[in-house]
Amino acid sequence: MDEEELSFFANFKGWQCVKKLAVDENTTPQEIVAKLASIVMSAGNKAFDLSGIDTVAIKAYSEGLTKGKRKSYNNLAEVFASLKPTEVKAKLLPMCKEEKVYPIAEAYLINCIFSNLQLYPWIDLAVFGSIYPEVKISKPKGRVAGAKKKQ
Numbered sequence: 001m002d003e004e005e006l007s008f009f010a011n012f013k014g015w016q017c018v019k020k021l022a023v024d025e026n027t028t029p030q031e032i033v034a035k036l037a038s039i040v041m042s043a044g045n046k047a048f049d050l051s052g053i054d055t056v057a058i059k060a061y062s063e064g065l066t067k068g069k070r071k072s073y074n075n076l077a078e079v080f081a082s083l084k085p086t087e088v089k090a091k092l093l094p095m096c097k098e099e100k101v102y103p104i105a106e107a108y109l110i111n112c113i114f115s116n117l118q119l120y121p122w123i124d125l126a127v128f129g130s131i132y133p134e135v136k137i138s139k140p141k142g143r144v145a146g147a148k149k150k151q
Helices: 029-050 055-066 073-082 085-095 099-116 125-131
Strands: 004-012 015-023
Touching: 004 029, 015 029, 029 099, 029 125, 055 073, 055 085, 055 099, 073 099, 085 099
Parallel strands: none
Antiparallel strands: 004 015
């Protein structure tokens, strides 16, 4: 079999991301899934960062909506049932550089709510790693263990 490769390279305004995986007959489907999920997470997060929304403020808003709630579908339904479209729009619009990016702010809010409740409509790398501990999932470069503890 000819060697194949999954590759993602980005170099944009100081953001650099390189994700590569050489694929051969020994490469497992799980390794391919992990690399694709990693690409989606990196690119998706950067897309939100560059979209003209205040991701920090939206994340804080989502944390207020999910505070004290545990992972459960009932809690997810409760959070979404409590959201009133006019209130959400009033909260999110100031977090947008332009009104036209409001749908992106909504998408990020939904993303954050799911993440806060640890219910993922995408392949989460931490969950994937717990299912397949034999698959090596690389951490982002520059990550310092215990960095939060020092702050």
